[in-house]
Amino acid sequence: MTTQADADIAATAPTRGKGGRGRGPWATALRRLRRSPSAVASTAVLLTVAVLCALAPVYADFTGTDPFRSNLSGKIEIAGEQVAVMQPSTTGLGLGVTPIGPTWNPAAYLLGADNQGRDVAARLLYGGRNSLVISAAATLICLVLAGIIGIVAGFSGGAVDMVLSRILDVLWAFPVYLLAISLSIVLLNSSIALGPITITAGSLLLPIGIIGVIYVPYVARPIRSKVLALRRSEFVLASVGLGLPTHRILLRDILPNVMPTLIVFVPILLALSIVTESALSFLSIGVQPPDASWGTIIQDGQTLLYSRPMVALAPGIAIVITVLALNVLGDNVRDALDPRFKIR
Amino acid sequence: MIATILQRLVQMIFVMFGISVLVFLIFFATPGSDPAARIAGRNAAPETVEQIRHEFGFDRPLPVQYALMMKRLWVTQDLTSFVNRGQKVIPQVLDAVPATISLVTGAAILWIAGSLVIGVAAAAMRDTIVDRGLMILSLIGISMPVFWLGEVMNLVSQSRYHDTWLFSWVPGLGYTPLTASVTGWFKSLVIPWITLAVLYIGIYARILRSNLIEVYSEDFIRTARAKGLSETRIMLRHALRTSLLSFVTMFGLDFGALVGGAALLTEVVFGINGVGRLTFQALQNLDLPVILATVMYASFFVVAANAVVDMLYAVIDPRVRT
C-alpha cells in the first residue's frame, strides 16, 4: 500500500536529524524566500502593521484621547469651532444621536468616533495589537497540539490512531460558538486553572485557547498522514529494525520531516486565526469591552453601519490587508519549503 | 466495501454521540442556563420554579435526562423547544433546511463556475499579468471575513446606493421562500450568494490553477500535443478532466459543511432563516433541544460528507487506501 504522502516523501529527500544538514533545506528555503519579491513585500507589509499597532499608545498620546474611556459629552475643535463628539439629530423629530464622522485630521478623530465617543483610529491600533497577539498565540498552541496528536496518531497506528482520529472528528464537527459562549459565561465568576496558568473572564487566553484548539484537526490530519507514510518509509523501518528507541526515532527521523509541513501552516493559521478571532468578537464572544480587537470594532460599527460606515469599514480593511499579506507569504513559504504540499 | 460502509456508520454514530454528550454537559455546566427559571418567567415565585423543574424533569439525574431527550429526539420525535414552548424541534430544523439549501446551492453554482473560469484562465495564461491579477483577486477574496463582506454588501445595496439603478431592485433583508415567489426568492438571494461564494471562488480557483499546471507537465499532455490537438482541447478535455478529482473532493466536504449550517455568519448577516441562523439563535437563547438537534444535524452532514468523499476517493484512486 502506498499513499500520496509516500510520493511526497520520495520527491523531497528525507532529512535526518543531525548529520548532513549543513546548508540543508532550511537555508535553501530562506534563500528562496529572500529572492521572491512578493515574499519580501508581504513581510514588509506585516512588519509595518505590527509596528503601527505596537505604537498604539504613542498615537493615543498624540491625539490626547483615551480610547478606553467613554467620551459621550466631549467636544473637539474643528476649524476653530467647538463641535460635540456625539451629535443629536436636529432635523425632523430630532430622533437619534450620531457620533462625529471622520475628520481626516490625524490630530483627533481621524476616522471619526464610535458609539461611546472614542477615537476609532486609536482603537484600531490597539485592536490590531490584540488581534495579532491572539492569532500568534493561537497559532503556536495549535501547531504544538496538532504536531503532538498527528505524530502520535500516525506513528502508533491501531487503536490509538483510531481513538485520536475520532476525537479529531468530534472536534471538527463541534459547534465552536457554543463552546465559546458557555466558556465565557462559566468564566464570569470562576476562573479555570490550567497548571500555572489561570484563565479569567475577559482574558485574552480565552479566545486564544478556543481558536488554538478548533484548528487542531485541520493541521493534525495532514501531519498524521505524513507520519503514517514516514512510518512505512525505508529509513524509518531501518531505524526500527536497528532497535533504536522510539523517542529517538521520533526526534531524529519523524520530527525533522514533519517540521516543514508545520512551518507551512504558520502563515495560513495566522490568517485563519485573525479571521476567526474577528468572527468570535463579532458575535461578542471574544475580546471583551472596553478592550478592543478588529472584530469588536466591526461589531461596534455594525450598529453604525448606516450613519458612520467608517467604523466598520476601517477594521475590515485592516484585516483584509493583514490576512492578504499573510496568505501571500504563506504561498511563498510553501513553495520554498514543501512545493508538493497541498492543504486539504 | 460493505464492511467499510458499516465501519463508517459506526464512526458517524460515535461522533454524533460524542458531540451530543459534550453539548449536553456544557449546557448544564453553564450558570444561568437553568431552563426552569427561564421557563417560569420574570418574578416567578420560587415554588413555581420548583414546580416547573419537576414537570420538565430537570430534577432528574443528567444521564436520565440525556437518555430521555435522545429518546424524544429520535424515537418519539416530539422534543419541544425550551424557549418557544410547544414547538417541536424536528419540524423546526426541517423548515429551516430549504433556505439553507437555496443559499448554499446558488452559491455553489456561482463558485464552481467562477473558479473554473478563473482557474482555467490563470493556468492558460500562466505567469502573465492576467494570471497574477487573477491570483491576487482570489487571495483578496480569501482574505475577507465573510461577515464583514456581508455588511459591506448590505451597506452598498441597502443604504448607500440603494436608490441608484444598480441596486434599486434589491429587496429588504430576509428570505423569500421559492414557493411564495420565484422572482422574490431569486432577488432576495443574489447578494447572499455572491457574498458566500467569494471565499470559495478564491480557494477553488487557486487550487484548480496549481493542479492544472501540475498536470501540464505530465506525459499524456505532451502526447496530446504531439498528436497536434489544439491547446483549448488539451486544456478542456484532458488537463481539466484530470484536475477535477481533487476539486470534487473539496466540493463534497465544503458543501456538506455548508448544508450542515456552516453558512451561519452569512445567514445571520442577511437575516436568512436557515439552519445556521437557527443554530445561532438557539445558542444565544441557550435553547438546549434546538441546539442538540441542529448540532447533530450539522455533524451528520460534516461526517457524512467526509465519509462519502473518502469512499469515492478510494473507489477512484486505489492508491489512497491508508
Place this chain on the structure above:
Amino acid sequence: MTSWTRRPAMACAVAALIAATAPASAQTREELMAEHRGGTMRLVAHTAAGTIDPHINYTSQYWQLYQFVYDGLLTFKKGAGIEGAEVVPDLAEALPEPQDDGKTYVFKLREGIKFANGDEVTVADVVASFQRIFKVSGPTSGTFYNGIVGADACIASPADCTLEGGVTGDEAARTITFHLVQPDPEFFFKIAVPHASVLPASTPATDVGVDPIPGTGPYMFESYNPNESLVLVRNPHFAEWSVDAQPDGFPDSIVYDFGLTDEGEVTAVQNGQADWMFDQPPTDRLAEIGTQNADQVHVNTLTAFWYAPLNVNLAPFDDVRVRQALNYAVDRDALVGLFGGQVLAQPVCQILPPGFPGHEDTCMYTKDPGTTWSAPDMEKAQALVDESGTKGQKVTVIVEDTVVSRDVGTYLQSVLSDLGYDASVKAISANIQFTYIQNTNNNVQISVSQWYQDYPAASNFLNVLLSCASFHPGSDASVNISGFCDEEVDAKMQAAMTQAITDPDGANMEWAKIDREVMEKAPLVPLFTPKRVDFVSTRVGNFMFSNQFQWQMSQSWVQ
C-alpha cells in the same frame, strides 16, 4: 413586568404627535367603521415570543395581542394614554363592591358571550380558568394569585388544584365569588391582566405551546408558527358588548411575520410591505426615519425605567457611600444619548417613573439637588469613594448582549474607572442575563436591567423590586437583584399597601416618601425612562396608544 425583556422598547409624547394621533372625532364610530373596516394588517418582529398560551406567556409582544383575543372578568380600558390604565368590567357586568373588608368580591357574568368555538361562556369556564392558572404553573401564579384562598395548596400540588373556598361559582345566579386571604388593593389589576383570561373549561391543563386556545375577543388566532408567522382573523361568534372593554376592530385579519432583522423591519415599513415593527428601530436609523418618515413615527412615554442594580451584599456596593457616589457620578444625559437622544428618553434619579401613581419629581443625586436631574457631581462622588476607602477594588458590570445595554455597561465601566475602580464589563446573552444577575451564587456586583410595569400601582416597582419577599438567595428567580432587604422600609411598604385599600391617594403620598427613603439608601442607580417609538406604514390610521398595553392595533385601520 417582565415582558419587555426581549429588547428595549421606547416611546414619548411629543406635543405635535399627540394632536396627530388623536382619533378623528368628527365622525362617529359607526361611520368610521363603515369607511375603514377591512383589509389585512401586517406586523413584523425579529422573533416570536414563545408559547401562545395566555395563562403562561409573559411578554409585552403577545400581551398586546391578547387585548383583542381574550377577555377576563375585568380588563383595562381600550383607550388612549392614561385612560388605558383604567380597569373596566369585561365579562363581568360591573366592578363589584368589596365585601367582608375587601376580602370577598362577587362578580356577575354577562350573558350571551361566546368563545370562538361557538360555546357560550359559563360560570364553570371562569372557575376552571382560575384553577388552570395554577395547574399550568403560570409565571405569576405564586406572585399575583397567591392571595386567593386555597392558592397555597394549588401551588404546592398544581395537578389537584380546586381553589376550594377561594373561587366558587353559582351557575343559576351567574355569579363567581372570590375569597382572599387578606385585602388586596391591586386585586382588580391582577385579574385584568391576560394571565387571568377566561378560557373554555375544556382547555388542556398543560402549556398548549403553538396550538391556539379559543377566546372571546373580536379576533382569534388562526395559525401559529414561531419561525414564520402568527395569523389572526375575525372571531365569527363575536358581538360587541362594551366599547370600553372590548370594541370591534377595523382590519379583517392581522398577520404577524417573524424573522426579519431590525434593519429589514425598518425597510419593510418604509416600503409599505409591513404596517408596523415590534422592535425598536436601530439607533442608527432613528435620525433617518425621524426626518424622512416623521409623520409615520409615534413616540410615547413608557412606564418603565432602565436601572443598574447594585448588590448591597457585596463589596464595594455593600457600602452605602459607594452606592451614592455612583448615583452622583452617572451622567444621565450621556445615557439618554446612547438610547437615542432627548426625545426618546428622560433622565431619572428615582424609582417610580414619571406619571406613575406615587411619583413626585425629586432628584437628590445631581449637581443642585431638587426636582430634576441637571448634571453629575463628580467631586461629591469622588469624596464619597475616598471616604469609603474602596478605591482600586475590582468591579464587573454584567450587561445584556444588546446594543443599548452594552453601550450603557461600557459607559458605567468608564465611570467606575474614573472613580478609581478596576472596572470591567461583560456582555452575556440577553436570554440568560436576567436570570444570571438574580442568582446570588453568581456574585454579580452591578448589572444593567429594565423594569416595565405590569399594572399601574407603585408597589409594582418598589415592592416587587426591593422587598425582602422578592429576595431569594441562591435562586435564579429572585427579582430583588440588589438583594436589598430593609425591615423598616418593608414595614412601610406593607402599611402603604394596606392603606391603599381605603385611601389610595394617601397611600400614593406614602409611596412617594418610600421612594425617597429607598433612594437615600441607593440600592440601585436609576438611569432613564425610555420612550417607545412606533413606526407605522403610511396607510395606518387612527393610531391609539394606551399606557397599559401600548398601541391598540385593533383600533387602527389600514384602508
